[in-house]
Amino acid sequence: MNVHDSDRIRRMIQDAGYAEVQRYEDADLVILNTCYVRENAVDRVKGHLGELNRLRREGRVKRVALTGCIGAAEESAALRQTYDIDLVLGTHNTYELAEFVGLPTMRETYTPDLPGTEGGHNAFVTIMTGCNYQCSYCIVPTVRGRMICRPMESVIGEVERLVAGGTGYVTLLGQTVDAWRHEGKRFCDLLEAVSESAPRVWFTTSHPSNMEDRTLRAIGERETIVKRLHLPVQSGSDRILKVMHRGYKAERYRRKIEVFREAAPEGTLSTDIIVGHPGETEEDHEQTLRLVEDCAFDSAYIFKFSPRRGTEAAGLPGTVPDAVVQRRFLEVLRQVEQNAFTRNQRKVGGMEEIYIRHGSTEDGKAIGETWSGHAVHVNTDAEPGDYVKARIESAGPHVLYAGEPDTSL
Numbered sequence: 001m002n003v004h005d006s007d008r009i010r011r012m013i014q015d016a017g018y019a020e021v022q023r024y025e026d027a028d029l030v031i032l033n034t035c036y037v038r039e040n041a042v043d044r045v046k047g048h049l050g051e052l053n054r055l056r057r058e059g060r061v062k063r064v065a066l067t068g069c070i071g072a073a074e075e076s077a078a079l080r081q082t083y084d085i086d087l088v089l090g091t092h093n094t095y096e097l098a099e100f101v102g103l104p105t106m107r108e109t110y111t112p113d114l115p116g117t118e119g120g121h122n123a124f125v126t127i128m129t130g131c132n133y134q135c136s137y138c139i140v141p142t143v144r145g146r147m148i149c150r151p152m153e154s155v156i157g158e159v160e161r162l163v164a165g166g167t168g169y170v171t172l173l174g175q176t177v178d179a180w181r182h183e184g185k186r187f188c189d190l191l192e193a194v195s196e197s198a199p200r201v202w203f204t205t206s207h208p209s210n211m212e213d214r215t216l217r218a219i220g221e222r223e224t225i226v227k228r229l230h231l232p233v234q235s236g237s238d239r240i241l242k243v244m245h246r247g248y249k250a251e252r253y254r255r256k257i258e259v260f261r262e263a264a265p266e267g268t269l270s271t272d273i274i275v276g277h278p279g280e281t282e283e284d285h286e287q288t289l290r291l292v293e294d295c296a297f298d299s300a301y302i303f304k305f306s307p308r309r310g311t312e313a314a315g316l317p318g319t320v321p322d323a324v325v326q327r328r329f330l331e332v333l334r335q336v337e338q339n340a341f342t343r344n345q346r347k348v349g350g351m352e353e354i355y356i357r358h359g360s361t362e363d364g365k366a367i368g369e370t371w372s373g374h375a376v377h378v379n380t381d382a383e384p385g386d387y388v389k390a391r392i393e394s395a396g397p398h399v400l401y402a403g404e405p406d407t408s409l
């Protein structure tokens with residue numbers, strides 16, 4: 001979501017006549033588009049702001065704007081006192097940046113439901129913003145607001161324009177995309193329609209309570225949908241899931257995964273897991289390990305609980321000591337990596353059609369993606385957006401390695 005927002009911001013300031021540079025010291029204007037989901041994101045922004053203060057004193061950088069989720073949070077006021085910031089914007093008024101960079105008011109042009117860069121081989125399409133859940137630990141509903149779903153015609157219109165302009169891969173975006181609904185239509189209807197208009201489709205991120213079996217089956221059945229599901233579980237313990245207000249039990253999550261595995265046996269499954277939520281006991285942690293084992297995730301983003309001011313969990317008793325959090329983190333990580341490694345090994349020897357996401361670097365390796373959603377390193381000078389066919393020669397826990405592409409196929 002932030003990459004997509006940054007993309008729109010980039011387009012806006014380029015329209016105002018700015019050129020993009022790679023180093024702060026070469027910039028007149030710096031826009032920090034920020035994340036607030038965990039404290040380490042804030043720490044990083046503070047580091048950047050400190051450096052920008054120094055460059056301003058030296059006259060190298062003239063103006064600094066702070067946008068995104070920190071901008072929408074109360075904490076931005078404190079940052080403004082400590083650092084030199086000319087403009088702070090939240091998540092709903094990015095268009096004000098237009099005026100800041102000398103463009104006419106763009107209230108209509110740069111609202112969140114409008115497209116990012118067009119014509120790229122790979123494009124994000126926002127289908128909903130905000131979130132109607134209230135997970136105990138999460139700041140997103142506070143900084144992004146309640147769910148707003150974009151009308152189906154508007155989404156399809158954008159997808160068709162993108163595809164006509166050369167986009168070969170469309171990713172539908174939102175905090176809980178599977179909660180999308182509009183005028184009687186549900187997410188699966190939208191996904192099916194998009195899968196008919198675009199040659200390659202993926203979506204992120206989903207909520208288990210909204211994920212319908214119909215959608216899971218569509219992933220398996222529809223040729224244009226990448227067989228990769230990201231379904232954040234957060235914990236394997238029913239007790240913690242309840243404290244988190246996730247709205248499902250571990251068993252229901254397991255059943256969803258069974259449907260997915262049956263629908264797309266070759267597909268990949270990833271998740272988000274939080275370790276060390278207040279009150280998490282050893283037994284809760286064991287249940288998370290068990291769930292990880294049962295679901296055999298192909299990858300997982302594991303997070304140490306980070307208290308966010310204003311969320312329910314920040315005020316809950318039962319803080320888990322850092323050393324315990326660290327151990328649990330490593331235990332979950334090890335479990336995920338073992339499973340992922342074993343599953344990836346099964347891909348070795350197979351021929352794959354690989355979509356090139358990033359062209360080759362100096363070492364000649366491009367990064368691509370199979371239809372099953374596996375990341376692959378492949379030796380090719382094919383351009384982003386091209387497809388190549390190659391045999392998988394080896395595999396690690398995170399990525400597959402392909403041999404020379406077969407050009408005769």
Ligand code: 5AD
Pocket residue numbers: 037038137138139232234272273274303304305306307308
């Ligand atoms: N602490 C740790 N992880 C968090 N996430 C969201 N809020 C927090 C928090 N306070 C994680 C969740 C979510 C992902 C995007 O970030 O796992 O799915």
Ligand code: SF4
Pocket residue numbers: 131132133134135138139140141175176207
């Ligand atoms: Fe945050 Fe996701 Fe829960 Fe919404 S569903 S509150 S975005 S973790």
